[in-house]
Amino acid sequence: MSVAWNAFTPVTALIGGALIGAAAAAFVVLNGRIAGVSGILGGLLRPARGDIAWRAAFVAGLVAAPLAYGVFAALPAIRVDTDIAVLIAAGLLVGVGTRYGSGCTSGHGVCGISSLSLRSLVATLAFMAAGFTTVFVTRHLL
Amino acid sequence: MYTAASFLAGLLFGVGLIVAGMANPEKVLGFLDPAGAWDPSLALVMAGAIAVASGAYALMRQKTRTLLGAPVRLPAASNIDRRLIIGSLVFGVGWGLAGICPGPALVLAGYGAIKGLVFLAAMLAGSAVFELLEEFVGGRTDKLLMQNRQHKEEGNRR
Numbered sequence: 001m002s003v004a005w006n007a008f009t010p011v012t013a014l015i016g017g018a019l020i021g022a023a024a025a026a027f028v029v030l031n032g033r034i035a036g037v038s039g040i041l042g043g044l045l046r047p048a049r050g051d052i053a054w055r056a057a058f059v060a061g062l063v064a065a066p067l068a069y070g071v072f073a074a075l076p077a078i079r080v081d082t083d084i085a086v087l088i089a090a091g092l093l094v095g096v097g098t099r100y101g102s103g104c105t106s107g108h109g110v111c112g113i114s115s116l117s118l119r120s121l122v123a124t125l126a127f128m129a130a131g132f133t134t135v136f137v138t139r140h141l142l
Numbered sequence: 143m144y145t146a147a148s149f150l151a152g153l154l155f156g157v158g159l160i161v162a163g164m165a166n167p168e169k170v171l172g173f174l175d176p177a178g179a180w181d182p183s184l185a186l187v188m189a190g191a192i193a194v195a196s197g198a199y200a201l202m203r204q205k206t207r208t209l210l211g212a213p214v215r216l217p218a219a220s221n222i223d224r225r226l227i228i229g230s231l232v233f234g235v236g237w238g239l240a241g242i243c244p245g246p247a248l249v250l251a252g253y254g255a256i257k258g259l260v261f262l263a264a265m266l267a268g269s270a271v272f273e274l275l276e277e278f279v280g281g282r283t284d285k286l287l288m289q290n291r292q293h294k295e296e297g298n299r300r
Contacts, residue, residue, distance in 0.1 A: 004179035007172055009163055013183040016162020017190025023155035024191065025198030030147040032202065032214035035155060037244040042269050054148040061152020062248035068153055069160050076160060078250065079168040080257040082240050091247075091261040093236030095268020098244060101229025102219070105243040106155075108230070110191045115199035115216065122222050123230040130234025135174040138239065 024111050027058075036107020037062070038098035101127070143210055156249045162187040165249040167241030174238055 027035040031054060040055050066075055082090065098104040101123055103112065108127075112120020156165075163169040164187055172181035202214050237243050242250065242261050250258025 001176050001180055004172065004181050007169070007179065007181040007183075009181075009183050010186055013162050013186035014190040016158045016160070016164065017187035018194045019158030019161060020155055020164075020187070021158075021191035021194025023151045023158060024195040026147070026154065027151040028195075028198050028202045028208075028214075028216070030151070030208055030210050030212070031144050032208040032212045032216075034217060035151060037155075037248065038269070041244060041248075041266070042272070045266070045269055045273050053145045057145045057148035058152035058155075059248060061149040061154075062156040062159075062245060063252040064149075065153055065156020065160060065249050066165075066252040066254075069157055075253070076163070076166065078166045078253060078255060078258075080240075080242075080250075080255060081168065082257070084257070084260060087240050087257055087261050088264040090236040090240035090242065091264025092268040092271070093232050093239070094243065094247075094261075095236075095265040095270075096272050097229050097231070097233030097236060097268075099229070099269050099272035101226050101231075101233055102217075103230075104233060104245070105237075106245050109188060110195060111199070112217075113188075114192045114195035115203070116196075117217075117220065119220050119222050119226060123226055126227050126230035127234035127237060130231045131174045131238040132176065134235045134238025135171060136177055139175055140177055 020106075020110060021114070024106070024114065028111075034107055034111045036103050036111055038104040039102070039107055042099050097127075144212060147210065155245065156252070158191075159246055159249050162190075165246045165253070167246070167250075170237075170241035170243075170246070174241070 024035040027033060035058070040058050043051060044055050044059070069075055080087070094104070103120065103123060105127075108120040108123040113124060159165045163183055169181060170184060172179065173184035199216070202208070203216065205214055208214060240261060242258070244265065247258065247262045247265055251262045
């Protein structure tokens with residue numbers, strides 16, 4: 001194992017993380033809910049009366065984030081090297097898996113662990129382990 | 143009011159993802175690859191987020207209403223079952239294939255990245271498949287399991 005020190009960005013990682021934490025904190029302090037993206041998005045697929053606006057607004061905020069960021073500074077470059085076919089398979093797996101497991105990196109990883117939920121810690125360890133294993137297989141075995 | 147708060151929270155969340163580098167799938171995959179050139183940044187993103195958010199949850203757990211007067215609705219589930227584990231493992235495989243999870247998928251769509259939109263469409267299709275399975279298969283099997291359990295319990299009582 002070797003750390004890629006040139007790619008390691010501890011300061012922006014901590015600041016970005018703190019912003020994510022602040023968003024989750026604001027969400028629970030104001031709206032009383034968990035900022036779990038897969039659950040919020042999933043609820044829109046089976047819309048219930050009075051349960052749409054706050055979900056759609058949160059999603060819109062996430063989509064609008066690059067726009068807002070771009071007003072103040074140049075957007076950092078992104079790179080997606082994955083093939084379209086693999087990307088589609090990955091999307092399907094993420095869609096089914098997060099709903100079946102009731103959460104993703106935000107709901108279980110950030111919010112769940114922050115509220116000391118053992119259930120969320122177990123879920124986070126499970127998807128982290130699967131993620132590490134998948135990358136090991138695709139990058140070093142295949 | 144709640145809608146505005148939701149929008150701003152989503153916006154702040156998304157900006158945090160961009161600043162942290164989580165919106166960049168290559169960076170996420172760099173974290174998930176300790177056998178290669180490992181980028182440990184994502185661990186600090188999680189640490190920073192948890193350090194800031196945990197105080198808010200500790201506070202709100204003791205309240206029934208929020209600052210805006212909404213009821214506090216934190217998940218009560220604590221069961222660790224097959225659904226949780228298998229679902230999380232399936233999610234992790236998809237995450238490892240693309241380096242994209244649901245929050246960054248929405249941010250990437252906002253970037254206007256074609257591949258981000260393709261991933262988002264597939265992810266929504268996956269969620270829709272889940273809803274259909276729940277409706278036509280899961281619900282029914284869950285009911286059958288419940289009935290089975292009730293029968294057993296009744297049998298035990300006798």
